[in-house]
Amino acid sequence: MSIYFGHTSEREVRLPLEIFARHLVCLGASGSGKTVACKVICEEFIRNDIPVIAVDPQGDIASLALSGSVEEAERRGIAPELWEEFHRKREVYLWTPASSAGIPLGLNPLGELRNSSAYEEFLRHISLTAESIATLLGFDPSTEEGALYSALLNIALTFGVRENISFSQISDLANFFSSPSKSFLKEAEPIASFKNITQLGKKLHLLTIGAKQLIFQLGRPLSIEALLGKEENRPSSKTRLSVIYLNTLYTQEEKDFFLARLAGELYFWMLHHPSDSIQVLFYIDEVAPFLPPVRKPSCKDALKMLLKQGRKYGVSCLLASQNPADIDYTALSQCSSWCLGRMVSHQDIKKVQLILKSLSSDLCAGLVEKMPALAPGQFLFFCPDHFQTVEKVQVRWLFTPHTTLDKEQIQKLVPEEIRRSYLQVSPPSLVSLAKPPESGEAEVGEESDDSLLVIVEEEPVSQKILEFLELSPRCYTLAELAESVGCSLSTARKHIQNLEEVCKRRSGRTYYYWHQNYNLLPEYGLLEPVEVAKLRLREMDLLPLAERYLERKLVFFETEKVEGMELEHFPLWKVHFSEEVRRSFLFFKAKSARQENIYLDPYRAFLAVYSPRQGIEFLSIPSKNPSAILDLDDLCTFEHRMPGELYVNWSHWKQLLSKAEIQRRVLEKFHIEIHSIQMVFLPVWKVRIVQKNGGEGRVLYLDASVGLPIGNFCPGPPQKRRQRRKDFS
Known part of the structure; x- marks a missing residue:
């Protein structure tokens, strides 16, 4: 079996099916033709009788349900028999989560937990479920609060399986936390208070209110068998192409949560249905928001597990993006085949080059120069496992029209009988139709009305x-x-x-x-809430430390005294980045990407550098690479606090350098790739020192972690520093 992908200047390009077992990634700028290339692969999998699950964030993939004309396909160079074969074999289902526009698809993230027989598999399933629910509730599992509520959900789900408690709906879980049993409270006691537990119950109840409940209650629960067309008593023998249209989910958190459950269910399905040959293609278009390099959405771990383990179980993954720099490095490195379209961004090209060199340094030579010059539909196909050279391919035309469909167009394409067969329930507690009283039996004070519509609200x-x-x-x-x-x-x-x-x-x-x-x-x-370095030194600890820095006469006699001190929270820009690090030993050389943070003052963009002897110092350019310097991460522990609780000089706030300006200055200084920039705060003690004889005073700034003076510190806009000292004197 082979995939008819396109042609070179000399011949047709047919790709052996087995190369897709180790996954493929298709990258290219907007308009490069990457979506068409991926849809070609989907069409070819259907022709080879392999079902496809395609995640469609924008509506570009849904047009695979259209037919077009054989005459148009023939005019584009497609053989009529290939066009007819595809349309004869395909069965396209357009699924719409939380919506009845297409085929409604719901989630039951709790109902399949008992199906995991192996202990390790059971624990992994529980953990993925708990983290995805916590993220949907707005918690970040990487924070202390997020870890707490993820752990509580983990304990509750394990407890439910052990005690045979049914969590068939989110509302069941919400009620469980709102009225916890004594035995559960005893298990949760080491990590959480009663208030934590009941607060989680309230949060879970919010998922049963308004539009959010549709994710769980509209449509049949997610089933991999249904997506693959492997249901029992299925009348059709065609190969199913399931397109999951994500635009019916309105927030990124909902999309992350849905994809986490989809990837998790596919992962556990493949463990119970292993295969030596490819049995399903799992395609995600515009994958960057779901696999970012730093941030950890709820779907990231499940997707990385699929990429790592899928090849052993016959699950082939196809990823597409126009922003390779925004995709996790380790996830991309799991793909052995690369389809590269036109790219013009230096940052994107550099990241692609870095990964391809680790796969085959010989084959990737010269790719950087070729990518910006590619025309739409032209791709460099890179597969060191199969091809000895990089193939420049013109992708073939589609068997189907290439267009973007919206929700209304999808609604017209789905037959009503299929939609109704999957529409499990109507949205509860939004409206209910009152049963009209029979003739002569109207209630006192009411008139009989067959069209009476009663709006029922659960709460104001x-x-x-x-x-x-x-x-x-x-x-x-x-x-x-x-x-x-x-x-x-x-x-x-x-x-x-x-x-x-x-x-x-x-x-x-x-x-x-x-x-x-x-x-x-x-x-x-x-x-x-903002990140703030924890305060280690209180005022009572600081006085003996501050007195070390008073001026003295004849060593023993102090000529200055501490008049007072006050705490300030100094804003800093925290830049999370990755840097290519080169290592060598004797004749061996290696490269790796290292992720770190740097902290910059918001007025000059100087770096905060930490030394155990000298404390914190702000430098324009440090002597080491940014990933190698010691900084606040080596000195402080950060916590989340409300910004209104901090002692900040708000009069200078409008004069802070913007995010864009910080990014520009950092990229001018260093060869790094920036992933995120955010504001954090450093507690600083401002010590007022005066001369004992009444002379000019001065201000000493000590960090609140170790009590050392801060070198080259700029507590406000540089042009105002001299004025502040004059005012103090």
Whole structure:
């Protein structure tokens, strides 16, 4: 079996099916033709009787359900018999999570836990489920709070399996946490309080309110057998191509959660259905948001497991992206075949070159120069396991029209009988149709009306908004609030005006809302808790340390004294980056990508460098590579705090360098790849020192971790430093 991919200037290019067992990645800038190339591969898998699961974030893949004309295909160089074979074999299902526009697809992330017989497999399934639910609730599992709630979910799911408790719906799990049993409280006692447990119950109940409940309650639960067309008593013998249209999910967290469950279910399905040959193609278009290099969305671990283990079980993965620099390095390195279209970004080309060199340094020579010059539809096919050279290929035309479909167009393509067969339930507790009383049996004070529609609300909108904000420590726009609680914008505006516990403040042209329990500052762009280095030295610890730096006469006689001290929180830009590190030993040389953080002062973009003897010093350019220097990560432990609790000189806030300016200056200094930039805060003690004889005073800045003076410190815009000293004197 082979894949008819396209042609070179001399011959047709037919790829052996076995090379896809070790996965393929297709990269190229917008307009390079990468989506067409991936759809060609999907069509060829169907022709070879191998089912396809395609994740479609934008609607480009859904057009595989269209037919087009054989005449148009023939005009484009497609043999009529190939076109007819594909259309004869294909069966395209358009799945729409949380929507009945296409074939409704729901999630039951808790119902299949008992199917895992092997202990290690069971623990892994529990862990993936717990982390994905915690992330959907808004927790970051890498933080202390996120780890706590992930662990609580893990304990609860394990407890439920052991005690034979049914968690068939999210509401069952929410009720379990809202009214925990004594035996569960005893198990959770070492890591969590009763308040933590009941708060998690409230958070879980939010998933059963408004539009979020549709993910779990609309459509049959996710089934890999259904996606592959392997259901029992299935009448058709055609090969199924399942396109999962993600645009019916409105937030990135929901998409991450859905893909985490999909990848997790596919992973556990393949463990129970091993195969020596390829039995399914799993294709994700525009994969970068789901496999970022630093951030850890809930789907990342499950996708990396599929990439690492899939080849042994007959699951072939196909990834596509226009931003290779935004994809996890280790995930890309699992792909042995590369389809490279036109790229113009130096950052993207450099990352691709770095990975390809590790696969085959001989074959990747000269690729960098060729990629920017490729025309749309032209690709460099790189497969060192099969080809001795890099093939320049013009991808063939599709058997189907290439267009982007929206939700309304998908709705017209799906037959109503198929949609209804998968529509498990109507959205509960939104509306209910009242049964009209029989003739002569109308209730007292009511008239009989066959068209009576009764709106049933579980709780007032104002209460939903208040509960949501109380459990979510961040600022929201009105549109975000309306979406989160499942109401219209005008309804949210009407109800929020009467809530005294909700704060409202304008930043630019946008109004933000948050619960009064949280001291947030949207006017400074601080919409959620910020990272702050933990305070180690209190005022009582600092006085003897500060006195070491007083001026003395004849060694023993101090000529200065400490007049007072106050704590300030100094803002810093934290830059997370990766750097190519070269190592050599004798005749052996190696390269590796190293990920680190650097911290810069926000007025000059100087780096904070730490020395155990000298403490923190701000330098324009350090003597070492940025990934090798000691910095605040080697000195401090960071925690999350509310920005309004900090002692910050807000009068200088508007004079901070912007993110864009910091990025520009850092890239001018170093050969690194920046992944993220965020504001953090360093506690600093400002010590006021005066002369005993009444002379000019001075200010000494000591870091609040080890009590050493901060070298080359700039507590405000440089042009104002001299003025501040004059004012003090």
